[in-house]
Amino acid sequence: MQKIEAIIQPSKLDAVKQALLDAGIEGMTILEARGHGRQKGHTEFYRGREYTVDLLPKIKIETVVPDEMLDKAVEAILAAARTGKIGDGKIFISKIDEAIRIRNDERGPTAI
Amino acid sequence: MRPRTVKLSLLGSLGFLFCGLPAFAQASASTTAQQIAQLQSQIANAQMSADNSWMLVSSALVLLMTGPGLALYYSGLVRKKNVLATMMQSFAMMAIITVIWGLVGYSLAFSSGTAFIGGLQHAFLHGVGLAPDPAYAATIPIQTYMVYQLMFAIITPALITGAFAERMKFSAMAVFLSLWSIFVYSPMAHMVWGKGGFLNAAMGGAFPTLDFAGGTVVHITSGVSALVCALYLGKRLGYPKEPTPPHSLVLSFIGACLLWVGWFGFNAGSALNAGPLATSAFVNTQFATATAALAWAGAEWVHRGKPTVLGGISGAVAGLVAITPAAGFVQPMSAFVIGAIAGLFCYFMVTRVKSWFGYDDSLDAFGVHGAGGTIGAILTGIFASSSINPIFKSASGATLPSGVIEGNWHQLINQFVGVAIAWGISIVGTLIILKVVDLTIGLRVTPEHEDEGLDITQHGEEGYDFAS
Numbered sequence: 001m002q003k004i005e006a007i008i009q010p011s012k013l014d015a016v017k018q019a020l021l022d023a024g025i026e027g028m029t030i031l032e033a034r035g036h037g038r039q040k041g042h043t044e045f046y047r048g049r050e051y052t053v054d055l056l057p058k059i060k061i062e063t064v065v066p067d068e069m070l071d072k073a074v075e076a077i078l079a080a081a082r083t084g085k086i087g088d089g090k091i092f093i094s095k096i097d098e099a100i101r102i103r104n105d106e107r108g109p110t111a112i
Numbered sequence: 113m114r115p116r117t118v119k120l121s122l123l124g125s126l127g128f129l130f131c132g133l134p135a136f137a138q139a140s141a142s143t144t145a146q147q148i149a150q151l152q153s154q155i156a157n158a159q160m161s162a163d164n165s166w167m168l169v170s171s172a173l174v175l176l177m178t179g180p181g182l183a184l185y186y187s188g189l190v191r192k193k194n195v196l197a198t199m200m201q202s203f204a205m206m207a208i209i210t211v212i213w214g215l216v217g218y219s220l221a222f223s224s225g226t227a228f229i230g231g232l233q234h235a236f237l238h239g240v241g242l243a244p245d246p247a248y249a250a251t252i253p254i255q256t257y258m259v260y261q262l263m264f265a266i267i268t269p270a271l272i273t274g275a276f277a278e279r280m281k282f283s284a285m286a287v288f289l290s291l292w293s294i295f296v297y298s299p300m301a302h303m304v305w306g307k308g309g310f311l312n313a314a315m316g317g318a319f320p321t322l323d324f325a326g327g328t329v330v331h332i333t334s335g336v337s338a339l340v341c342a343l344y345l346g347k348r349l350g351y352p353k354e355p356t357p358p359h360s361l362v363l364s365f366i367g368a369c370l371l372w373v374g375w376f377g378f379n380a381g382s383a384l385n386a387g388p389l390a391t392s393a394f395v396n397t398q399f400a401t402a403t404a405a406l407a408w409a410g411a412e413w414v415h416r417g418k419p420t421v422l423g424g425i426s427g428a429v430a431g432l433v434a435i436t437p438a439a440g441f442v443q444p445m446s447a448f449v450i451g452a453i454a455g456l457f458c459y460f461m462v463t464r465v466k467s468w469f470g471y472d473d474s475l476d477a478f479g480v481h482g483a484g485g486t487i488g489a490i491l492t493g494i495f496a497s498s499s500i501n502p503i504f505k506s507a508s509g510a511t512l513p514s515g516v517i518e519g520n521w522h523q524l525i526n527q528f529v530g531v532a533i534a535w536g537i538s539i540v541g542t543l544i545i546l547k548v549v550d551l552t553i554g555l556r557v558t559p560e561h562e563d564e565g566l567d568i569t570q571h572g573e574e575g576y577d578f579a580s
Contacts, residue, residue, distance in 0.1 A: 044357065045412070045416050045418070045420060046357055046358055046420070046422055047422060047423070047426060047462050047463060047476060048462060048463025048464070048467070049352070049357075049467075051355045051357050
C-alpha cells in the first residue's frame with residue numbers, strides 16, 4: 001500500500017478529485033492548507049504599507065492506494081493539476097504498513 | 113306721497129347702511145386679523161413639522177455614522193483578535209456620551225457663558241424644552257437641536273479610538289474619552305457654534321471661523337487628539353516589523369459606505385432646516401466625496417500599479433471630512449476641487465508622512481481626520497461664496513464677501529485662528545487628560561493581554577468562533 005499526499009492549487013481540486021475517481025480511487029481526504037515552495041507568495045498593500053504574504057492557500061489531498069494502482073493515480077493527479085506554472089504543487093509518496101477499517105476490523109489493502 | 117315715501121325709505125335704508133358700516137367693518141377687520149393670525153400659526157406649524165422631520169432624520173443618520181458605520185469601518189482594519197473591542201469602543205461612546213451630554217455636556221457647549229465655554233444654565237437639560245430657540249434654529253424644538261448636536265458629540269471621541277486601537281484598556285478609554293468630551297469637545301463646540309462663542313461666525317465672534325458642520329469642532333479636535341494619543345501611548349507591540357494587515361476589508365467597506373450615507377445627515381442637517389441650504393450641503397457632500405475617492409485610488413494606481421478598495425474608501429472618508437466645514441458655504445464645482453485636494457493630501461499624510469515620523473496612528477485617525485479637517489477648514493476660507501450662504505453682513509444689512517475667491521483674504525486669517533485654537537485645545541487638553549488617566553488607572557493593556565487580543569482580555573468574548 002502507498003500513501004499519496006498531493007499539494008495542489010485550490011482551483012484544481014474538482015479536476016483532480018474527478019480524475020482520481022475516474023482512475024478507480026474511491027477514498028480520499030481533503031485538507032485546506034497554507035504553504036509555499038519556490039512560488040514565494042505575493043505582496044499586498046494597505047494604505048502604503050507593504051506586506052509579503054508567503055503562505056498561500058493550498059489544498060492537500062491524501063489517499064492510500066494498493067501498490068498496483070499507484071502509477072495510475074499519480075498520472076491522474078499530474079494530468080489534472082498541472083498548469084505548467086510555478087505554484088502547481090507537489091506529490092509525496094510513502095509506504096503504508098497497515099490499513100484498518102474501524103467498522104469491522106478488516107485489515108490490509110481491502111480495508112482501504 | 114309716493115316719491116317722498118320712496119325717498120324716505122331710501123334715506124332710511126341708507127342711514128341704516130351708514131350706521132351699520134363701521135360695525136360691519138370692525139367685525140370683518142377682526143375676523144381677517146384672526147384669520148391671518150391663524151394662518152400664520154398654521155404656516156409656522158407646517159414649517160416646524162417639515163424642518164423637524166428632516167432634523168430628526170438627520171440626527172438618526174449621524175448616529176448611524178458611529179454605529180454601525182465607524183464601528184464597522186474601524187473594526188475591519190484591526191486584527192481579528194481585536195474586532196469586538198474596537199466595535200465596543202464606538203458603541204460605548206453612543207451610551208456614555210449621551211449621559212454626559214444630558215447632564216452637563218450640552219450646557220457647557222450651548223448655553224451662554226464666556227467666549228470659550230458655556231455655563232451650567234442648561235445642566236440636566238434645564239430649560240431645554242419643545243419650543244425653538246431662535247438664536248440656534250427658529251423652526252425646530254430646541255430639544256431636537258440638542259439631540260442632533262449629541263450625535264456629533266458621540267462620533268467625535270469615537271473617531272479618536274482609531275489612533276490607540278489594539279492596545280488601550282477599555283476602562284482607560286471610557287474615562288479618557290468622557291473627560292475629553294467635557295473638557296475639549298464642549299468648549300470647542302461652544303467657541304464655534306455656541307452663543308457668544310469666540311469663533312462663532314453666525315453670532316459675531318471675535319474671529320468668525322466658517323465651520324458649517326464641524327471641520328474644526330469634530331475633525332481637527334478628534335484627529336489632533338488622536339495624534340497625541342498615538343505619540344503618548346507608543347506603538348503596538350511589534351509595529352512596524354510585524355504585519356498588522358486589516359482582518360476584513362469587507363467590514364470596513366460596509367462601514368465606510370454607511371459613513372458616506374450618514375454624512376448627509378451630518379452636513380445637510382447642519383443647515384438646521386430642510387431648505388435650500390440643506391440641498392447645497394447635500395450636493396457638496398456628494399461631490400467632494402466622489403473626487404476624493406478618485407484622487408486617493410488614482411494616486412495609488414499611479415504609485416503602486418493597482419487601485420485598492422481600502423484606498424477608495426479611505427479617500428471617500430477624507431473627502432467627507434474636508435467638505436464638512438465647507439458644505440454650506442461653497443459651490444458644487446468648488447466641492448470637486450476640495451475633495452480632490454483632500455484625497456491627495458490625506459493619501460500623502462497616511463502613506464508617507466506617517467512612516468517618516470514613525471508614529472503608530474493605527475487606523476489613521478490623524479492622517480484622515482486631523483489632516484483632512486485642517487485642509488478643509490483652510491479651503492473653506494478660500495472657496496466660501498456669499499451667493500450660497502450670505503453669512504457676513506454690513507451694518508446696513510448688505511451682503512459682504514465670504515471667502516478668498518470673492519476677495520475676502522481676511523477670512524483666511526479667521527480660518528487659521530480657528531484651526532490653531534482647535535489644534536491647541538486638542539493638544540493641551542488631551543495631554544493633560546491622558547496624564548491623569550495614566551497616573552490613576554493606567555492606559556495600556558499588559559503586553560500579554562495585547563498579544564492575546566483585547567476581545568478576550570477586555571470583554572471575555574471572541575468575534576469569530578468557527579468551532580461552535
